[in-house]
Amino acid sequence: MAKTNFETINPPNPLFKALNGSGPVKIDPRVLEAAEAAVTGLEADYRDWAQQDIDALRSLMDEIRAAPDDTQAKLKEIYRHALDMKGQGGGFGYDLITAIGDLLTKFIDGKTGLSTRDLEIVTAHIDAMQAVIRGDIKGNGGKVGSEIVAGLRSIVLKPAAA
Amino acid sequence: MGYSEFDFSQLGVMIVDDNRHMRALLCSIMHALGISRVKEVSDGETALKVVEEFKPELVITDWHMDPMNGIELVRRLRKSGDEATRYVPIIMLTGHSELARVQEARDSGINEFLAKPISAKSLFTRIAAIIENPRPFIKTDAYFGPDRRRQDIGPPPGIEERRGASDADGDAVAAATMSAAQVEELLTT
Numbered sequence: 415m416a417k418t419n420f421e422t423i424n425p426p427n428p429l430f431k432a433l434n435g436s437g438p439v440k441i442d443p444r445v446l447e448a449a450e451a452a453v454t455g456l457e458a459d460y461r462d463w464a465q466q467d468i469d470a471l472r473s474l475m476d477e478i479r480a481a482p483d484d485t486q487a488k489l490k491e492i493y494r495h496a497l498d499m500k501g502q503g504g505g506f507g508y509d510l511i512t513a514i515g516d517l518l519t520k521f522i523d524g525k526t527g528l529s530t531r532d533l534e535i536v537t538a539h540i541d542a543m544q545a546v547i548r549g550d551i552k553g554n555g556g557k558v559g560s561e562i563v564a565g566l567r568s569i570v571l572k573p574a575a576a
Numbered sequence: 577m578g579y580s581e582f583d584f585s586q587l588g589v590m591i592v593d594d595n596r597h598m599r600a601l602l603c604s605i606m607h608a609l610g611i612s613r614v615k616e617v618s619d620g621e622t623a624l625k626v627v628e629e630f631k632p633e634l635v636i637t638d639w640h641m642d643p644m645n646g647i648e649l650v651r652r653l654r655k656s657g658d659e660a661t662r663y664v665p666i667i668m669l670t671g672h673s674e675l676a677r678v679q680e681a682r683d684s685g686i687n688e689f690l691a692k693p694i695s696a697k698s699l700f701t702r703i704a705a706i707i708e709n710p711r712p713f714i715k716t717d718a719y720f721g722p723d724r725r726r727q728d729i730g731p732p733p734g735i736e737e738r739r740g741a742s743d744a745d746g747d748a749v750a751a752a753t754m755s756a757a758q759v760e761e762l763l764t765t
Contacts, residue, residue, distance in 0.1 A: 418716055418717065419715075419716060419717050420714070420715070420716050421714070421715040421716075422712045422713070422714060422715075422723075423712060423713040423714075423715060424712045424713070425659075425663035425713055426663075427665070427706070427707070427710045428587075428633035428634075428660070428663075428664065428665065429587065429633055429634060429665055429703070429706050429707045430707065431586045431587060431633060432582050432583055432584045432586065432587055432633075432707060433580050433582065433583075433707060434580060434581045434582065434583040435578055435579060435580040435581060436578060436580060437578045437579050437580055438579055438580065439579070439580045439581070439582065439704070439707075439708055440579035440580065440581055441581075441582065441704070442581060442582075445582065445608075445609060445610070445700075446696065446697055446700060448608040448609070449605050449608040449609050449696035449697070449699075449700060450695070450696045450697065451608065452604040452605055452607070452608035452696065453601065453604065453605065453695065453696050455604070456600065456601055456604060459597075459600075460597075463597040494640060497640060497671040497672075498595050498597075498598070498671070500671045500692070500693075501598070501669075501670070501671035501692030501693055502595075502597065502598065502601075502692070502693060503693060504692075504693035505601065505692070505693035505694055505695060506693075512693055515671075519671070
């Protein structure tokens with residue numbers, strides 16, 4: 415049987431500098447509260463950030479409609495903005511933005527171009543995110559949120575017209 | 577018996593993310609945790625240029641960046657000739673949460689993986705995990721980085737026998753793919 419070279423190393427952990435004292439770690443809840451408050455303090459900024467992503471997505475879609483043969487680089491940018499929105503929304507209480515961003519990244523992933531129907535589907539996702547931000551819909555959005563997500567899923571799954 | 581407390585004031589953290597809003601969020605959390613030495617950079621290539629001079633105790637990196645992404649950055653850090661850089665703890669944040677992506681991140685040599693969206697608590701949990709449950713580094717022909725198995729089951733004697741350890745690996749992946757909400761739930765129960 416072939417042997418594999420294998421070595422275990424125990425390097426110094428530089429994060430041990432943060433350990434004050436010995437024995438089990440007791441976490442001061444005030445530290446976490448301060449960190450959570452820092453995130454809450456950025457919630458007002460988040461809506462502006464999300465709007466910037468939505469505006470950028472709309473511009474990219476306009477560019478694709480104007481030059482449909484040159485979409486690959488723009489698709490990559492659309493994916494990046496959608497991934498950013500997916501990754502940020504829930505952190506600021508906008509879980510629907512994360513859910514829609516997730517659907518959009520999954521729809522775009524692997525595509526090399528967008529058909530007319532694809533353009534409509536991507537636009538529907540952008541419109542949905544705009545509605546969430548404009549309506550300041552936080553959390554999962556309740557019944558409205560469920561309908562938005564279900565609606566987007568259905569248009570993705572709907573067979574293209576012959 | 578006495579207790580230990582965290583005092584993050586002596587730490588330096590390098591944040592690598594191409595999204596300035598995400599960097600702003602991470603910086604705010606770091607400062608709130610008491611970390612004053614924070615360096616922000618927007619891609620892996622820039623991170624490599626400044627890491628040895630800045631000497632971070634922790635690197636928090638995104639995955640998707642140009643011209644060098646987070647995976648490549650981690651691989652380069654783990655190959656560094658500078659010892660402190662080679663062993664620096666790394667947390668990878670990404671919007672991807674698919675198992676294959678988590679495994680790719682793990683195989684690059686990260687310490688912890690955190691799927692976005694993040695919360696202050698989920699990030700804190702990952703930092704605390706590196707301190708409270710440090711893992712040794714493993715060096716093989718194909719891998720260099722923290723032990724990818726979270727259980728201490730001793731050194732694997734060979735490839736054939738390593739296959740038997742896949743359950744432990746699976747546990748590590750399962751832990752790494754937990755959502756922020758699941759981590760928070762665990763932390764509060």
